[in-house]
Amino acid sequence: xxxxxxxxxSLLLLLLWQAGSVFGWWNAFLLPSPQAVGxxxxxxxxxxxxxxxxxxxxxxVLVGTGLAFAAGFPLGVFFGxxxxxxxxxxxxxxxxxxxxxxxxxxLLILWLGIGEASKIAVIILASFFPVFLNTLGGVAACDRKLxxxxxxxxxxxxxxxxxxxxxxIFPHVLTGMRLALGFGFRALIGAELVAAASGLGYMxxxxxxxxxxxxVIVGILAIGILGSxxxxxxxxxxxxxxxxxxxxxxVHGRP
Amino acid sequence: xxxxxIRNLRKEFLFDGGRFxxxxxxxxxxxxxxxxxxxxxxxxxxxxLLRLVAGLEEPTEGTVGVRGGGVPLRTGIxxxxxxxxxxxxxxxxxxxxxRSMGKRPTEETLSALIESLGLTAFRRAHPSRISGGxxxxxxxxxxxxxxxxxxxxxEPFSALDYFTRAALRDDLLHLWQExxxxxxxxxxxxxxxxxxxxxxxxMDRGEVVRxxxxxxxxxxxxxxxxxxxxxxxxxxxxxxxxxAHHAKEKAAEA
Numbered sequence: 001x002x003x004x005x006x007x008x009x010s011l012l013l014l015l016l017w018q019a020g021s022v023f024g025w026w027n028a029f030l031l032p033s034p035q036a037v038g039x040x041x042x043x044x045x046x047x048x049x050x051x052x053x054x055x056x057x058x059x060x061v062l063v064g065t066g067l068a069f070a071a072g073f074p075l076g077v078f079f080g081x082x083x084x085x086x087x088x089x090x091x092x093x094x095x096x097x098x099x100x101x102x103x104x105x106x107l108l109i110l111w112l113g114i115g116e117a118s119k120i121a122v123i124i125l126a127s128f129f130p131v132f133l134n135t136l137g138g139v140a141a142c143d144r145k146l147x148x149x150x151x152x153x154x155x156x157x158x159x160x161x162x163x164x165x166x167x168x169i170f171p172h173v174l175t176g177m178r179l180a181l182g183f184g185f186r187a188l189i190g191a192e193l194v195a196a197a198s199g200l201g202y203m204x205x206x207x208x209x210x211x212x213x214x215x216v217i218v219g220i221l222a223i224g225i226l227g228s229x230x231x232x233x234x235x236x237x238x239x240x241x242x243x244x245x246x247x248x249x250x251v252h253g254r255p
Numbered sequence: 256x257x258x259x260x261i262r263n264l265r266k267e268f269l270f271d272g273g274r275f276x277x278x279x280x281x282x283x284x285x286x287x288x289x290x291x292x293x294x295x296x297x298x299x300x301x302x303x304l305l306r307l308v309a310g311l312e313e314p315t316e317g318t319v320g321v322r323g324g325g326v327p328l329r330t331g332i333x334x335x336x337x338x339x340x341x342x343x344x345x346x347x348x349x350x351x352x353x354r355s356m357g358k359r360p361t362e363e364t365l366s367a368l369i370e371s372l373g374l375t376a377f378r379r380a381h382p383s384r385i386s387g388g389x390x391x392x393x394x395x396x397x398x399x400x401x402x403x404x405x406x407x408x409x410e411p412f413s414a415l416d417y418f419t420r421a422a423l424r425d426d427l428l429h430l431w432q433e434x435x436x437x438x439x440x441x442x443x444x445x446x447x448x449x450x451x452x453x454x455x456x457x458m459d460r461g462e463v464v465r466x467x468x469x470x471x472x473x474x475x476x477x478x479x480x481x482x483x484x485x486x487x488x489x490x491x492x493x494x495x496x497x498x499a500h501h502a503k504e505k506a507a508e509a
Contacts, residue, residue, distance in 0.1 A: 145338050152309055152332045153352045153401055163355045167342040244342045244381045 032214040037221070040214040049203070054222060056198040057188060060116065061230075064123025065177070065184045071124070072131030072180075073173060079132075080139025080169075093132075101125035101187045105194055119191045119199075126187030127180035134179070138172025139165065171245040174238050178231055185227050200226075258287035258328060258405055258437040259308065260320035266303050267315045277303040279461040280317065285454070287404075288435045292452030293463075294442055295491060300461040301441045305332070305407050308439060321405065331403030333411045337390035339382040345369075345393045346378040352401040360400060371430070372396045388419035392426070399430065405437045413444070424450055428473055445487050449480050457490040465490040 014034060020026055021033030028036070044050040079086040101122045112118040142165055150160040192201025200219050207215030239246045266278040278300045285291045293301040306312045308319050309332045321328045339348045346369065353360050369378050372392045377385050385393070391411060398406060412420040428451065431438055442448055448455050449469070457465040467487065471480065 145334070145336070146340060148311060149334070149338050149340075149351075150355070151311060152330075153355065154329070155355050159355050163351075164340070167340070170342070242342060244383070 029211075029213060032217065036214045037217045040212070041218045041221070044215065044218055050218070050222060053198055053200050053203040053219075054226065056202075057185075057192065057200045057223075058226065060119050060188055060199065061123060061181065061185050064120045064188065065127045065180050067120070068124045068127040068180055068184065069131050069177060072128045072176070073135050076132045076135025076173075076176075077139055077165075077169075080136045083140070093129075096125070097129050097133075099125075102190045102194070105191060109195060114195055119188060119196065122187050122191040123184040127184035130179035130183055131173070131176040134172045134176030135169060138169030141172065142168045167242075170238075170242055174234070174242075174245065178234055181230050181234065182227060185223070185230070189223055257284040258289070258321070259285040259439070260318075261308075262318045262320070264304070264307060264317035264319060265315045266300075266307060266312065276461055278307070278314075281461075281463055283456070283463060283466075285437060285439065287437055290431055290438045290440065290451060290453045291456065292440045292442060292448045292454070293456045293458055294445060294448040294452075294487065295458035297443060299458040301458050302409055304458075305409050305439060305441050308405070309407050328404035329401070330405045330407055331398040331401045332407040332409065333391075333395050333398050335410045335413060337382070337387070337394040339390055339393055339397075341382055344379050344381055345374055345385065345389075348382065348393055349374075349396040349400055351397055365400070368396055368400055372426070386419075388415050388423065391415060391423065395423075395427070395430075399434075403436070405439065408438065408440045410442055411440075412447070413442070420447075425474070427451070432473070445484055445491075446477055448487065449477055449484060450475055455487060457487055459490075459492055464492075 017031075018034050020031070021028065021035075032040075041050070079089075104125060105118070105122060108118040108121050112121055146164050146168060147160055150164045155163070188199070189201040189204075192199035193205045196202040196205075200223050204216050204219035207213075207219065261281055261283050264278055264281045265276070268275045268277055281304065293304065295301050303312065307314050308321065309330050310319075311332075321330060339345075340351065343351065343354075346365065347354060349369065350360050350365060366375075369375055372395065374389060374392055374396070377389060382390055382393070391414075395411065412423050415423065424447065440448075440451055452467075452469055455467040455469060456463045457467070465487075467483065469483065477484075
């Protein structure tokens with residue numbers, strides 16, 4: 001019953017879309033009917049086109065956010081542990097944080113070519129900051145009183161780092177990773193719209209060239225659904241690893 | 256044998272460009288196995304004293320000798336708040352001192368301790384799921400399993416309700432009578448001091464102003480100790496509260 005009510009608004013939206021198409025509230029070229037989109041979806045799915053582009057985009061996102069994590073997490077911890085020494089670097093980071101990765105595409109293509117590297121670079125630029133800033137915030141928010149418990153048991157700095165600091169920043173890093181996936185995904189689609197020969201962004205761009213608004217919508221739906229699924233997967237895996245970080249949510253009835 | 260030997264211990268905190276004397280040269284010794292209580296108003300330096308003994312603060316001057324036959328003794332502290340790790344279960348929290356060394360206590364030891372703390376039903380629960388009293392029991396268990404030679408307790412029951420406080424006080428006495436560890440117990444509650452202490456140190460403005468040895472057997476009838484209570488209250492006096500620790504925390508926040 002709860003499952004049903006959870007999806008009720010989405011179903012209503014779908015119904016509205018269907019009604020609009022049936023009663024001709026808008027031109028079918030501007031917004032094709034759910035059936036038309038569904039048929040195109042099936043065609044693209046069955047002939048492998050959708051899967052090929054999806055795979056290309058997903059691969060880039062995973063590699064890009066993976067690299068962003070590999071850079072953002074240790075840097076966030078380091079900046080968090082030594083805030084004074086790292087402060088002079090903040091203006092540079094701030095500058096890049098406020099620069100949309102898409103604005104850098106011309107330069108990235110110039111430097112890295114039109115291949116995979118430039119698109120992965122766009123994802124890294126987009127997803128580095130959520131990881132970095134959330135990790136940094138996690139270290140800053142780490143309860144000093146818990147650190148003191150470690151000191152009172154005579155723990156070394158290394159042991160305090162491992163057994164107290166790292167677990168306590170986990171929820172922050174997780175939030176950072178979720179945001180990073182979303183940011184990276186969005187930046188990638190942008191990059192694929194501008195310069196790519198594969199990927200969901202390219203698929204949308206290609207359909208646009210052919211005036212196939214139904215295929216454009218299939219692409220948009222694929223992006224939205226894939227993003228939601230990725231997020232749900234990250235949540236699921238992390239709630240397995242760290243159930244304590246989600247208990248507050250349970251109280252408020254998270255489905 | 257003395258478990259603790261404190262000589263001319265001074266501690267000053269710096270804040271707002273000024274110096275604040277939290278402890279003004281304390282000299283005292285505590286015999287091994289004694290239940291020593293430090294009582295005084297908020298800001299009299301009792302928490303600072305405990306933190307210096309625990310090694311969480313460096314003294315401005317003087318020494319804290321924590322020895323047993325020349326070997327440094329281990330201290331373990333129970334804080335005012337439980338300070339449990341939210342990512343560990345009650346059981347894992349209690350075993351924390353072992354976990355952090357990559358070891359595990361024997362199942363027997365752990366179960367017996369958890370049982371004696373009345374936490375058996377909650378051993379696999381996370382701290383967010385248990386009450387304040389249970390959390391403070393778990394915190395006490397964590398320090399007990401660390402097996403320190405000196406147990407330091409910083410107003411450990413002050414945040415609990417009346418009934419829980421009374422129950423935990425009894426449990427603590429029971430555990431202490433079993434194990435005979437040296438305990439340094441800080442409180443602002445004179446009744447609590449009377450109920451627990453073999454020796455009660457009254458502190459005021461960074462100094463130990465009076466020491467009372469209490470020889471009554473446990474459990475004690477506080478009602479029959481009104482004369483001593485009067486004396487302790489007089490010793491605490493009406494001096495202005497200086498708030499060293501709080502002032503320091505404020506300075507750290509600023």
